[in-house]
Amino acid sequence: MTDIVASNRDRLLQAAVEAKTFAYVPYSKFRVGAALLTEDGEIIKGANIENASYGGTICAERTAFVKAVSEGHRKFVALAVTTDVASSIAPCGMCRQVIREFCPLDMPILLAASSYLEKEDGVRECTLEELLPFSFGPEDLERDRG
Amino acid sequence: MTDIVASNRDRLLQAAVEAKTFAYVPYSKFRVGAALLTEDGEIIKGANIENASYGGTICAERTAFVKAVSEGHRKFVALAVTTDVASSIAPCGMCRQVIREFCPLDMPILLAASSYLEKEDGVRECTLEELLPFSFGPEDLERDRG
Amino acid sequence: MTDIVASNRDRLLQAAVEAKTFAYVPYSKFRVGAALLTEDGEIIKGANIENASYGGTICAERTAFVKAVSEGHRKFVALAVTTDVASSIAPCGMCRQVIREFCPLDMPILLAASSYLEKEDGVRECTLEELLPFSFGPEDLERDRG
Amino acid sequence: MTDIVASNRDRLLQAAVEAKTFAYVPYSKFRVGAALLTEDGEIIKGANIENASYGGTICAERTAFVKAVSEGHRKFVALAVTTDVASSIAPCGMCRQVIREFCPLDMPILLAASSYLEKEDGVRECTLEELLPFSFGPEDLERDRG
Ligand SMILES: [Zn+2]
Ligand SMILES: [Zn+2]
Ligand SMILES: [Zn+2]
Ligand SMILES: [Zn+2]
Numbered sequence: 027m028t029d030i031v032a033s034n035r036d037r038l039l040q041a042a043v044e045a046k047t048f049a050y051v052p053y054s055k056f057r058v059g060a061a062l063l064t065e066d067g068e069i070i071k072g073a074n075i076e077n078a079s080y081g082g083t084i085c086a087e088r089t090a091f092v093k094a095v096s097e098g099h100r101k102f103v104a105l106a107v108t109t110d111v112a113s114s115i116a117p118c119g120m121c122r123q124v125i126r127e128f129c130p131l132d133m134p135i136l137l138a139a140s141s142y143l144e145k146e147d148g149v150r151e152c153t154l155e156e157l158l159p160f161s162f163g164p165e166d167l168e169r170d171r172g
Numbered sequence: 173m174t175d176i177v178a179s180n181r182d183r184l185l186q187a188a189v190e191a192k193t194f195a196y197v198p199y200s201k202f203r204v205g206a207a208l209l210t211e212d213g214e215i216i217k218g219a220n221i222e223n224a225s226y227g228g229t230i231c232a233e234r235t236a237f238v239k240a241v242s243e244g245h246r247k248f249v250a251l252a253v254t255t256d257v258a259s260s261i262a263p264c265g266m267c268r269q270v271i272r273e274f275c276p277l278d279m280p281i282l283l284a285a286s287s288y289l290e291k292e293d294g295v296r297e298c299t300l301e302e303l304l305p306f307s308f309g310p311e312d313l314e315r316d317r318g
Numbered sequence: 319m320t321d322i323v324a325s326n327r328d329r330l331l332q333a334a335v336e337a338k339t340f341a342y343v344p345y346s347k348f349r350v351g352a353a354l355l356t357e358d359g360e361i362i363k364g365a366n367i368e369n370a371s372y373g374g375t376i377c378a379e380r381t382a383f384v385k386a387v388s389e390g391h392r393k394f395v396a397l398a399v400t401t402d403v404a405s406s407i408a409p410c411g412m413c414r415q416v417i418r419e420f421c422p423l424d425m426p427i428l429l430a431a432s433s434y435l436e437k438e439d440g441v442r443e444c445t446l447e448e449l450l451p452f453s454f455g456p457e458d459l460e461r462d463r464g
Numbered sequence: 465m466t467d468i469v470a471s472n473r474d475r476l477l478q479a480a481v482e483a484k485t486f487a488y489v490p491y492s493k494f495r496v497g498a499a500l501l502t503e504d505g506e507i508i509k510g511a512n513i514e515n516a517s518y519g520g521t522i523c524a525e526r527t528a529f530v531k532a533v534s535e536g537h538r539k540f541v542a543l544a545v546t547t548d549v550a551s552s553i554a555p556c557g558m559c560r561q562v563i564r565e566f567c568p569l570d571m572p573i574l575l576a577a578s579s580y581l582e583k584e585d586g587v588r589e590c591t592l593e594e595l596l597p598f599s600f601g602p603e604d605l606e607r608d609r610g
Contacts (some may be wrong), residue, residue: 050246052299053346055374056605073242079199079312079410080346080368080375082269084230084238092235093242098194098218110609116598119372119564123228123557137598140610146569151597160575161595164198165492167494171548200491200518202459225556226492226514226521256463262452264517265415272411283452286464298452305448306408306429313348317402318432340536344602365534374561376522381530384522388511388531390486390543415520453556456490 027133027151032044032102038063039138039149042106045071045086052076056108058086058153062094065101070094087121091128102129108138114150131155173280173297177209177250177267179312184209185284185295188252191217198222204255206231208240211247216240225270237274250273260278260296277301319426319443323355323396330444331430331441334398334457337363337378350378350401353388360384379413383420394421400430406442414450423447444459465572465589467499469542476501477576477587478558480544486491490514496524496547500532504538506556510531525559529566535580546576569593590594 027035046059048059053076061074068099072090077082084092087107094102105125109115114137117125125135142148155161184207186230189254190272206218212255218236222229222315226238230238238247255261260283263271271281288294301307319327330353338351345368352364364382368375376384379399386394397417400408406429409417416429417427434440449455466472476499478594484497491514498510510528514521522530526544532540543563546552555563563573571592580586593599 047241050241053313054605055609056591057609061234071242072238075238075241076372077270077273077310078313079412080372081300081377081412082234082266082273082410083272083372083375084234085371085373088228088230088243089238089242090590092218092221092230092237095196095221095241096191096217096232096235097253098196098237100196104367106293111604111607112610113607115604115607116533116600118374118600119229119557119561119596120373121549121557122560122596123225124230127223135572150598156403157555158560159597160588162556164552166553167199167224167294167492169549169553171493171495171549172550200459201463203463222518225523225558226518227523228556229518229521231517231519233333257461259461259462261461262454264334264454264520265413265418266517266519268414268450269411284418285331296452301402302451304411305451306413306442306444308408308410312403312407313406314371315403315407316537317347317349318404332572335532340534342538344531345605364530364532367530367533369562369565370573370600371561373567374526376526376530376562378534380522381588384510384513384527385531385534387488387513388483388509388524388527390484392488412520415517416515416522419472419520454516459491460515 031134038069038104038106039071039136041071042108042138045073049073049085050062050075053065060086060090062078062102063104064099064104067082082099085118087117091124092127095139104134106136106138112141113139116157125154126158126161126163177280179258180209184215184250185282187215187217188254188284190230191219192254195219196221199279204299206232206236206254208236208248208251210240210245211249231264233263237270252282252284256286259285262303271300272304272307272309273278275300323426326355329400330361330396331428332408333361333363334400337365340363340444344365352378352382353381353398354394356386356391357395358376376427377413379409379412380416381417398428398430402432404433405431408449417446418450418453421446467571472501476507476542476544477574479507479543480546480576483511487511488513489605498524498528499544500528500540501542502537503541506594521560524555525555529562542572543577544574544576548578549577549609563592564596564599567592579586
């Protein structure tokens, strides 16, 4: 874990918990909060926003990313995600793909159980590559066809 | 158009233009900017954020909505959308559906041509209902089956 | 309504009802069936297929379209949609956008109540243009930027 | 690899190549073909179907799945995916998530280079678990909150 991540770790996890507050989850009742650390130390929060069509639902992680990117951020150093569940929950595949668009494969992703402060193993730490191995990315669209 | 929208109209259109700046559009090269006016007069901006998977792309309008909702806003009074095209461009169906989740059917939606300031008819004004008639919404999921 | 649609109307509505049988809806319990009539008189069925991520859900209408297009069909003349609800339910915005990619604006879309056979007004008939006015489409991506 | 997969391997790869024929890719020009083997030995093909909204795009793998599920299939034993690119290309995260909904984690996924028949290493073989480790799935939505 890089220095910038280590020094912001607690702040980032706390931000993910706060982010959960504004989840809009009338259908699943499954709140998720995400917090994204930008290269310059800013933390951007996201919550999951559901939709009656179900398919129009946007997860907490993607909310954080589109928020950050639409405000001009392009480089990120860590992501934290938390839910109301007592164990770590990992991002869905769609979110992993959106993370892939903007982040290095070794970027740390912290998956915090709801009560992570009270447990020794409350935060699972992984990298983007561990969550999305053999990933499809922007450079694949450039490959020669034929 | 309500008073709050009228008094914020120029500011809202200008914010949509500014929002376009941070569009991430390596695939379509089609920048879109959106600006959402909340009930308490705050303006929240969004840009389109594309993804190598294409399906993972999130439009400017949806970016503005998930940003706003994840920050605690739940009531909106107007939306402005603009692009780099010389005529008005309307939101895609997916965005109309996300707007539908949170907004009254008579909410004004302003569709601004790229050079709307120089033209008399540079801003097309419509309502959500005009863009998504006979809409499917949250209450439909509650209807009796059988 | 064109002759081909009129002569296939009952068959198309019946196919939409049958399509509903295979809906995969563990989350919403809201079954939808769709049936798409191709230019050469073939009927292609679709049901909604949900996903634990919610955002990965694909509606009945889109299922019918990707099925048809991936089998080589490119021209369509009518679509029928039905649910388990006693009144007509219209497609979500995302589906309207996918229909827009392949169909003429005047294509008839039949929205059938669950018990449409027993009611006089059991089938609401509209066109794509009525469901998605001022639509965004493939030609918009070609417009000059500037 | 189970017997049923081994005996259908060539047929499955060939079906993925054929499926590519009907890809609708006016925007990316990146054709993908997928072929899904059901428990009872049926092969169901899918191609990617793009949309002017980009976000409305549905990949080849998801096309194959919604097609299969909407026709009543619920159990699958293998998936093959191919493109026009000379090396193996893996499914996007969104597709991995849809596969996750229906398949065992050890299900083989065959990723075939465009000219896989002419190369010794033309087909990369992996499992769903290798593509989507620590996955989020239907059972997670059932977990106790709190
Ligand atoms: Zn997600
Ligand atoms: Zn849109
Ligand atoms: Zn739909
Ligand atoms: Zn995909």
